[in-house]
Amino acid sequence: MTQDIKWRRTHQNDQLRPANTCEQVTLVGWVQSIRDHGGVIFVDLRDRWGHTQVVFHPENEALINRAKRLNMETVIGIQGVVVKRPDEMVNSNLDTGGIEVDAEILEVFNKAKPTPFVIKDPPDANDETRFKYRYLDLRRPSIQNNMLLRHKTAQTVRRYFDAKDFVEIETPVLMKSTPEGARDYLVPSRINKGKFYALPQSPQTYKQLLMISGFDRYFQIVKCFRDEDLRADRQPEFTQIDVEMSFVDEEAIFEVMEGLMQQIFKDVLGQELSVPFQRMPFDDVLLKYGVDRPDLRFSLEIQDISDLAPGCGFQVFENAVQSGGVIRGFKLPQVGPLSRKQTDQLMEFVKPFGARGLVFVQYLEGEIKSPIAKFVGDPFLQKLGSRFDVQTGDVLFIVAAEQKVVCDALGNLRNKLAADFNLIPEDKMSILWVTDFPLLEWDAEAKRYVAMHHPFTSPRPEDVSLMDSDPGKVRAREYDLVLNGSEIAGGSIRIHQSAMQSRMFDLLGIDKVTAKQKFGHLIEALDYGAPPHGGIAFGFDRLVAMLAGEASIREVIAFPKTTSALSLMDGCPSEVDNAQLKELGIKLI
Numbered sequence: 001m002t003q004d005i006k007w008r009r010t011h012q013n014d015q016l017r018p019a020n021t022c023e024q025v026t027l028v029g030w031v032q033s034i035r036d037h038g039g040v041i042f043v044d045l046r047d048r049w050g051h052t053q054v055v056f057h058p059e060n061e062a063l064i065n066r067a068k069r070l071n072m073e074t075v076i077g078i079q080g081v082v083v084k085r086p087d088e089m090v091n092s093n094l095d096t097g098g099i100e101v102d103a104e105i106l107e108v109f110n111k112a113k114p115t116p117f118v119i120k121d122p123p124d125a126n127d128e129t130r131f132k133y134r135y136l137d138l139r140r141p142s143i144q145n146n147m148l149l150r151h152k153t154a155q156t157v158r159r160y161f162d163a164k165d166f167v168e169i170e171t172p173v174l175m176k177s178t179p180e181g182a183r184d185y186l187v188p189s190r191i192n193k194g195k196f197y198a199l200p201q202s203p204q205t206y207k208q209l210l211m212i213s214g215f216d217r218y219f220q221i222v223k224c225f226r227d228e229d230l231r232a233d234r235q236p237e238f239t240q241i242d243v244e245m246s247f248v249d250e251e252a253i254f255e256v257m258e259g260l261m262q263q264i265f266k267d268v269l270g271q272e273l274s275v276p277f278q279r280m281p282f283d284d285v286l287l288k289y290g291v292d293r294p295d296l297r298f299s300l301e302i303q304d305i306s307d308l309a310p311g312c313g314f315q316v317f318e319n320a321v322q323s324g325g326v327i328r329g330f331k332l333p334q335v336g337p338l339s340r341k342q343t344d345q346l347m348e349f350v351k352p353f354g355a356r357g358l359v360f361v362q363y364l365e366g367e368i369k370s371p372i373a374k375f376v377g378d379p380f381l382q383k384l385g386s387r388f389d390v391q392t393g394d395v396l397f398i399v400a401a402e403q404k405v406v407c408d409a410l411g412n413l414r415n416k417l418a419a420d421f422n423l424i425p426e427d428k429m430s431i432l433w434v435t436d437f438p439l440l441e442w443d444a445e446a447k448r449y450v451a452m453h454h455p456f457t458s459p460r461p462e463d464v465s466l467m468d469s470d471p472g473k474v475r476a477r478e479y480d481l482v483l484n485g486s487e488i489a490g491g492s493i494r495i496h497q498s499a500m501q502s503r504m505f506d507l508l509g510i511d512k513v514t515a516k517q518k519f520g521h522l523i524e525a526l527d528y529g530a531p532p533h534g535g536i537a538f539g540f541d542r543l544v545a546m547l548a549g550e551a552s553i554r555e556v557i558a559f560p561k562t563t564s565a566l567s568l569m570d571g572c573p574s575e576v577d578n579a580q581l582k583e584l585g586i587k588l589i
Helices: 061-068 128-134 141-163 206-210 248-267 284-290 316-320 341-353 372-388 403-420 500-506 512-526 539-549 576-583
Strands: 024-037 040-047 050-056 075-084 098-110 185-188 196-199 216-223 237-246 279-280 326-332 359-364 365-369 397-403 432-437 440-443 448-451 478-482 486-493 535-538
Touching: 024 050, 040 061, 040 075, 050 061, 050 075, 061 098, 141 216, 141 248, 141 539, 206 237, 206 486, 206 535, 237 248, 237 279, 237 539, 248 403, 248 432, 248 478, 248 535, 248 539, 279 284, 284 403, 284 432, 284 500, 316 326, 316 397, 326 403, 341 403, 359 372, 365 372, 372 397, 397 403, 397 512, 478 535, 486 539, 500 512, 535 539
Parallel strands: 050 098, 279 432
Antiparallel strands: 024 040, 024 075, 040 050, 075 098, 185 196, 216 237, 237 535, 326 397, 359 365, 359 397, 432 478, 440 448, 478 486, 486 535
């Protein structure tokens, strides 16, 4: 039967209370559950707002016979009277637990066949099944709450930027393929055969052009695309909060973005954030925490002990320093003694990061245990203990190798041990600006410098003289915002003069022909009065996942892809027929 005005609901399924007793109501939704208690049928009716218990009494034989034939997830409407529950029957777990509705009329809008899994939290299906039937998975309250939280966050972003005189401007989805650091998704052009559009990895050049156009303050909640290997916090298509501002320095950007974070946390979580956020230069972050997205909710601070290596007697330490490497370690308090199985597992953990070994020193009651004790002796181990201010039960973890290997190994080990030993307080927020990144990093395979952020990032003025003499030491006007050990935003002050932009391309080994082909429109635009400008982009999916307490961004995206970039629900990517390929001038090999 077609739904008509008679079935316009009077209330959502979370609204009725004892104050509504004796009211005539119309409710609609999905059947969550059915229970037969001695001939009385109880139905939990669900919509996205909540649940209402509906009662079918045996006195109305025709009605109860229809109710008995209902099954879970069937879409129905009911009309009836609100009844207050006796005190002993109140369900304190439901907002509507103080009432029920005595049904008088039942309409079945659409009978559901048995679902492949029960719509409940937590789910009783694996991820493959959930994503194949995502439209059913999206009915679960936790996923619906995530979608509503995402919506609420987006609305806060828009209100905040509008109040700050930002303009929301859409940028093209079909653009030129440019080297951005990851593979582009390419779209063939039917009209211009042999040529391709690319889906944007970010609106970077467009937002700079908007600054040149005089819009001064731009933002956009925008889809971006990268053809890269996936994991829990990556999707082939993802969403950014994209921001750009003219006539600003880092301080101005920090101030506006800290205000945005304050507003999001207040509106979405009801929490107050203190500003300004802590700041730390990139070099200090790597030294103390190993990774450039440190979680500061726990300590385990890394220390450099390279100065203790000469003459210590342990060849691995001495060789590492002599070859230009470093020796660093951190203290894990009050966990000793560790078993052989535990230490073996930790040794295996650091190997993928390039570390050939991991040194343990355990400070136990009246004893120091370490595999290097026979080489260095107790005096050296006591000196180590003094450096780290150890107490009985503390364990040191030390890696000696080239600096990048040491940072990667200890930084990731630090995070693992904090999780393993429950050192991360759940109710604490750690927010940090990481600043002063290197402008360039050396690509050993390509034997050239590549941009640490992107080729439009400005060098620090005091380091410009090093661009010719020592490019690796040039610092960038770049910054990342890190929340609880996850990078949620990154940006920079941009290059706004064509001469400096050309100089940057030269450093990156991008010749003038390639630069003109890929970025000619931007280089030319810089010569028509480009203001100083800078910006930032938030990983919107990642931010929302953290607000929702989810480990994977797939739980806050309505229709995510798998780690193989597949949509199990609709079967994309899919094959296309030869006629389509011929029309595009494409032949598969």
